[in-house]
Amino acid sequence: MRESFLVAVLVLALLPSALSAQSRNVVLIVSDGVRWQDIFTGADSTYITRTGGGAQDTAALRRDFWRPTADERRRALLPFLWAEAGGHGTIWGNRALGSEASVTNGLKFSYPGYNELLTGAADPRVNSNSYGPNPNVTVFEWLARRPGFAGRVAAFGSWDAFDRIFNKNRAGFLVHSAFAPLPDAKAGIERPIDRLYRTTTRPWDNTMSFDAFMMAVVVDYVKRHKPRVLYLGFGETDEWAHEKRYDLVMRSLHDVDGYVAELWRLMQSMPEYRGNTTFIVTTDHGRGDGAKWTDHGRDVDNAEHIWMAMFGAGAPKLGEVRNAERVTQSQVAATVAAVLGEDYRAARPHVAAALVPVRPRR
Ligand SMILES: [Zn+2]
Secondary structure, eight states, X not given: OHHHHHHHHHHXXXXXXXXXXXXXXXXXXXXXXXXXXXXXXXXXXXXSSHHHHOOSOHHHHHHHXXXXXXXXXXXXXXXXXXXXXXXXXXXXXXXXXXXXXXXXXXXXXXXXXXXXXXXXXXXXTOOSTTOOSOSSOOHHHHHHTSTTOTTOXXXXXXXXXXXXXXXXXXXXXXXXXXXXXXXXXBTTBOOHHHHHHHHSOOTTTTTBOOHHHHHHHHHHHHHXXXXXXXXXXXXXXXXXXXXXXXXXXXXXXXXXXXXXXXXXXXXXXXXXXXXXXXXXXXXXXXXXXXXXXXXXSTTSTTTXXXXXXXXXXXXXXXXXXXXXXXXETTHHHHHHHHTXXXXXXXXXXXXXXXXXXXXXXX
């Protein structure tokens, strides 16, 4: 009797600390069109060339990213991802080790991919990057209507298509993309970021901003508004690949790793996020092999192969996954909800299962 009473007291005393390991916040980060090969083996010597990769300063690229082994190369390219997800989280998609991560929409380009990963299911109607406002509800929109999330969901993207992908007018949360007017702007006060948005030359017209600009907006927004569910969509990794600039693909991907590290450290310094925040990092599609590395799409073989990483509260600690069942892009949506204790699939049975069990709600 006395012993079981003691056990009950101990369990109650331990409960809050056990629960604190679970997540109250989730950040989904997607860098567009990043090859799984670059994630797992780092810079590829075939493309650190003028002819194969369109690289300009090959000596500088080699100095910064070429190393004798694949493990050293990937750590030079993505030091934070490999320390965090590789060390205390999970990375799926190294096909050389028997871990497959795939796009299931069959189209292997952006809007169908973002639709699949944000809603939890491929939709054949979504067949163009100029497709209109998304008829499907994203997990972000679904969460924004759940108790505890009103005003605590936000999405930022370098690409203007995110307005349609998230269905900005219906979504019920902040969606900021490309060069749209900035959140927290004040009439009559021009901040440095307002000036940059107003004055910078736009290499991709108005459709794509710079990842660095987006990140400046995100850091400011997180400090002020402390969102619980946050989306970041980086676009330069795809743009530079289409332009056959492997050097700039490497540099923009390395920068994305730095942005992820910066945001993680910022959040860990804030009581709202410390110890109870999950990061998920992935891509919307892969790219072709050989000379087709610049391309992707329905007719490009192997561009369906992607990768996914997860770390922080509630993330499995499998490291680099080996010899496992295939995971799919469509599983990301339910995973975003599951780490928060929300069962997206129970509400929307057609979507793919989460990668983790639904955590008890806090
Ligand atoms: Zn593309």
